[in-house]
Amino acid sequence: MNGTKFVLLLLIVAAATYGAAWAIGNAYVFFAGYIVLQYIALATAWNILGGYTGYVNFGTAAFFALGAYSTVVLHKLTNLPLPLMMPIGGIVSGLVGLGTGYLTLRLRGAFFSIATLALAVVVQTLITNWDFVGGSRGAYIVRPMKAPLLGIDYIQYLFLVMLGLVVIVLATARAIERSRLGYGFATIRDDEVAAEASGVPTLRLKLLATTLSGAFMGMAGAPLPYYVTYLDPASGFSLAYAVNGVAMPLVGGTSSWLGPVIGAILLGTLQQVATVTISSALNLLIVGLMLVAFVIVAPNGILGLFGAGAKRARA
Amino acid sequence: MPDSPLLEVSALGKRFGGFVALEAIDLAVHTGERLGLIGPNGSGKSTLVNCMCGTLRHEMGSVRFAGHTLNGLSAHERTRLGLARSFQLPRPFNTLTLAENVRVPLLYAGRHDTARAIDTHCIELLDMVGLADKSKRLPRDLTQIEMRKLELARAMAATPRLLIADEAMAGLSPGEVDDILALLIRLNEQGVTVILIEHIMRAVMHFSQRLVVLVAGHKIADGDPAVVVRDPDVVRAYLGE
Amino acid sequence: MEMSLELLGNAVVSGLLLGGFYAAVTIGVSISFGMLDIVNIAHPAFIILGSYIAYIANTSFGMDPILASVIALPAFYLLGMAVYQVYYLAFERRGDEALRGLAFFFGLLFITEVTLVLVFGVDYRLVDAPYIGPSIHIGAIELPLRLLVPCLVALAMVGGLQLFMARTFLGRAILAVAQDQLALRLMAANPTRIKRVAFGLSIATASLAGAVLIVIQPVEPSIGRDYIGRVFAICVLGGMGSFAGTLVAAMALGIVENLTATFYGPSWAPAVAFGFLLITLAVRPAGIFGR
Numbered sequence: 001m002n003g004t005k006f007v008l009l010l011l012i013v014a015a016a017t018y019g020a021a022w023a024i025g026n027a028y029v030f031f032a033g034y035i036v037l038q039y040i041a042l043a044t045a046w047n048i049l050g051g052y053t054g055y056v057n058f059g060t061a062a063f064f065a066l067g068a069y070s071t072v073v074l075h076k077l078t079n080l081p082l083p084l085m086m087p088i089g090g091i092v093s094g095l096v097g098l099g100t101g102y103l104t105l106r107l108r109g110a111f112f113s114i115a116t117l118a119l120a121v122v123v124q125t126l127i128t129n130w131d132f133v134g135g136s137r138g139a140y141i142v143r144p145m146k147a148p149l150l151g152i153d154y155i156q157y158l159f160l161v162m163l164g165l166v167v168i169v170l171a172t173a174r175a176i177e178r179s180r181l182g183y184g185f186a187t188i189r190d191d192e193v194a195a196e197a198s199g200v201p202t203l204r205l206k207l208l209a210t211t212l213s214g215a216f217m218g219m220a221g222a223p224l225p226y227y228v229t230y231l232d233p234a235s236g237f238s239l240a241y242a243v244n245g246v247a248m249p250l251v252g253g254t255s256s257w258l259g260p261v262i263g264a265i266l267l268g269t270l271q272q273v274a275t276v277t278i279s280s281a282l283n284l285l286i287v288g289l290m291l292v293a294f295v296i297v298a299p300n301g302i303l304g305l306f307g308a309g310a311k312r313a314r315a
Numbered sequence: 316m317p318d319s320p321l322l323e324v325s326a327l328g329k330r331f332g333g334f335v336a337l338e339a340i341d342l343a344v345h346t347g348e349r350l351g352l353i354g355p356n357g358s359g360k361s362t363l364v365n366c367m368c369g370t371l372r373h374e375m376g377s378v379r380f381a382g383h384t385l386n387g388l389s390a391h392e393r394t395r396l397g398l399a400r401s402f403q404l405p406r407p408f409n410t411l412t413l414a415e416n417v418r419v420p421l422l423y424a425g426r427h428d429t430a431r432a433i434d435t436h437c438i439e440l441l442d443m444v445g446l447a448d449k450s451k452r453l454p455r456d457l458t459q460i461e462m463r464k465l466e467l468a469r470a471m472a473a474t475p476r477l478l479i480a481d482e483a484m485a486g487l488s489p490g491e492v493d494d495i496l497a498l499l500i501r502l503n504e505q506g507v508t509v510i511l512i513e514h515i516m517r518a519v520m521h522f523s524q525r526l527v528v529l530v531a532g533h534k535i536a537d538g539d540p541a542v543v544v545r546d547p548d549v550v551r552a553y554l555g556e
Numbered sequence: 557m558e559m560s561l562e563l564l565g566n567a568v569v570s571g572l573l574l575g576g577f578y579a580a581v582t583i584g585v586s587i588s589f590g591m592l593d594i595v596n597i598a599h600p601a602f603i604i605l606g607s608y609i610a611y612i613a614n615t616s617f618g619m620d621p622i623l624a625s626v627i628a629l630p631a632f633y634l635l636g637m638a639v640y641q642v643y644y645l646a647f648e649r650r651g652d653e654a655l656r657g658l659a660f661f662f663g664l665l666f667i668t669e670v671t672l673v674l675v676f677g678v679d680y681r682l683v684d685a686p687y688i689g690p691s692i693h694i695g696a697i698e699l700p701l702r703l704l705v706p707c708l709v710a711l712a713m714v715g716g717l718q719l720f721m722a723r724t725f726l727g728r729a730i731l732a733v734a735q736d737q738l739a740l741r742l743m744a745a746n747p748t749r750i751k752r753v754a755f756g757l758s759i760a761t762a763s764l765a766g767a768v769l770i771v772i773q774p775v776e777p778s779i780g781r782d783y784i785g786r787v788f789a790i791c792v793l794g795g796m797g798s799f800a801g802t803l804v805a806a807m808a809l810g811i812v813e814n815l816t817a818t819f820y821g822p823s824w825a826p827a828v829a830f831g832f833l834l835i836t837l838a839v840r841p842a843g844i845f846g847r
Contacts, residue, residue, distance in 0.1 A: 117784045
């Protein structure tokens with residue numbers, strides 16, 4: 001299936017998803033669905049760097065929150081519509097990704113990972129000390145009742161916007177997989193020294209992957225303030241994003257775009273359902289345990305259990 | 316033969332902490348030449364290759380290739396200039412098929428445009444080393460010897476002007492050695508300069524127009540193969556009495 | 557703020573003492589990462605675990621926290637060996653340390669933090685000991701015992717480990733593994749067994765470091781994350797496996813952090829560690845080959 005057909009298929013599935021949610025008629029479906037979609041975008045974004053090139057980002061929360069807080073700043077300063085705020089959130093996170101990468105990607109992958117961990121702490125500290133966005137007290141964002149132009153409930157609008165982002169991110173991930181770029185990424189993951197000797201500009205590609213991954217994470221976080229209406233560092237930098245960003249792709253399978261989708265839908269839905277019955281901390285503990293279990297027992301994730309394995313199918 | 320050498324190594328030196336791996340290496344390779352490089356294990360042959368190709372940084376000396384100074388250039392830039400190498404210990408891309416392994420250098424360092432041309436060339440390259448029937452397999456299905464052949468195919472896929480074959484024949488049967496030798500000579504006839512690093516003296520003598528000997532990080536001989544192999548220093552250090 | 561000499565002097569001295577503590581926190585990583593090349597980002601989690609064990613011993617049994625941690629040392633050592641065994645079987649043997657091995661340690665870090673939240677909640681916990689509170693005064697310089705005792709304990713631990721590494725057969729075997737695993741194998745020694753012991757030691761240090769941590773400051777589950785940047789910055793800056801280097805780097809970080817905290821406020825401490833980390837990474841030799 002070529003790229004255009006895949007995008008069409010995604011659009012059809014997206015439209016069907018929206019239609020189904022609308023038909024059910026319960027606002028909760030949109031609220032819960034938004035979170036699952038957000039995680040699909042986040043997990044796929046992580047996988048573009050982690051799964052394809054093998055460089056592990058533990059600071060998902062930082063990139064995600066930067067997108068959210070960009071929206072807070074833009075909301076206070078301008079009247080931009082959400083679809084324009086998202087690319088800006090993406091640019092902010094993308095630049096931070098580029099910067100982090102530039103400083104650490106010449107060295108072995110472990111240092112990049114450690115830097116992302118430390119980065120998460122630092123960014124959270126900076127935001128917590130920044131009064132303009134509310135600091136530790138948080139910021140209130142008024143969610144409009146109805147969406148501009150479309151007139152639907154705003155929560156449905158958020159759902160739709162996130163659906164759109166998911167289509168873009170998935171289409172990008174799949175396009176990369178099948179392209180010259182995708183081969184370059186794979187060789188970086190398999191043997192970086194041999195990749196260089198084969199003519200692959202590894203540093204440039206790693207920076208590209210880091211920037212793209214960070215940007216998509218920022219875009220996934222950008223609508224959050226409108227969703228939660230109250231954003232403070234504790235929720236913006238929630239441990240949930242840190243662990244899910246890593247767990248969902250690893251549980252689903254990192255070898256293709258489908259893995260993070262499976263992982264996000266599975267873990268995301270589980271958590272949405274479980275939040276009602278158990279505490280959020282216990283919820284996260286289960287995710288953490290699943291991460292460790294899968295990484296030890298099923299290194300290729302759910303995709304691997306069904307034979308898709310480490311070898312990626314190419315058209 | 317043109318005036319200036321294709322590859323020119325001047326006073327190259329490399330240390331690992333306190334250990335001197337290479338010292339004051341001068342080497343000139345002319346276009347179209349077939350150079351043999353021999354020496355005991357640990358003499359620095361692979362280190363020299365790594366330094367020339369940019370996988371390792373050397374502290375002293377310089378390397379010039381095709382009129383460009385290579386100092387400061389990354390390995391991939393050097394490959395793109397036309398300097399390719401195979402690895403002594405094969406380093407295949409384990410999650411890619413053989414065809415895909417060979418495709419990567421074609422995509423990134425080769426001189427092709429259409430997908431069809433690349434596809435054809437992939438199979439041709441694998442065919443040259445006798446691996447065409449395994450093009451859809453993964454490297455883990457290969458024997459050690461087949462992995463060496465893949466290494467060579469991958470180096471050739473970068474359409475190099477100069478190819479360094481680092482012990483590509485180790486462990487091959489005499490018939491296979493002849494096959495690879497014939498392949499390298501054919502490449503050379505097509506205009507590719509080749510540096511052959513080997514322990515199999517029969518192959519080295521048959522192949523080389525010039526022979527260089529490296530011992531303990533120093534070049535101790537450089538010249539006509541027949542003369543070099545009778546050099547007493549070479550005999551003492553490497554060939555045996 | 558007035559930069560009085562007294563304030564400056566005290567900030568430097570406290571920073572030095574803090575640095576000694578940072579050395580204790582880092583020494584485990586100097587062993588696991590610096591010597592064994594195991595990127596154990598979960599090390600701070602084990603430290604926090606040590607803190608909470610010291611806390612329980614202190615509040616439930618009135619035991620001195622540092623004493624409690626010494627008693628807990630064998631348990632941490634065994635835990636370390638168990639963790640390494642899993643890591644070796646699941647990742648090192650498969651060659652998958654770079655992605656899944658790292659994710660494994662991240663998972664451990666995460667699970668530890670969340671479990672502590674579930675069991676103890678997010679409130680700060682502190683211990684009670686006779687040396688928390690009083691200070692020694694030397695002229696205008698104040699030496700809080702709260703900082704001095706941990707620093708001395710830390711120095712004793714680092715010194716003890718240094719002696720162990722240099723003088724005992726096992727210690728020298730660990731150093732050998734750090735330098736050349738292949739040579740060791742050729743000499744028919746089993747590097748896996750030695751690495752297991754070394755990793756066990758590395759986690760054992762976390763027990764003591766944890767007790768020392770909760771003496772210095774109140775502890776809550778998320779504090780571990782603050783230490784990741786610090787610990788790896790110190791390890792790298794100190795020259796990876798070198799204990800003396802770790803000590804010097806730790807004190808340097810302690811002083812700079814404390815000066816920043818004194819003159820610009822304590823909330824900037826993580827930024828200082830991160831800055832240290834970035835500088836040390838930038839100054840390292842470039843290239844994917846070398847360490």
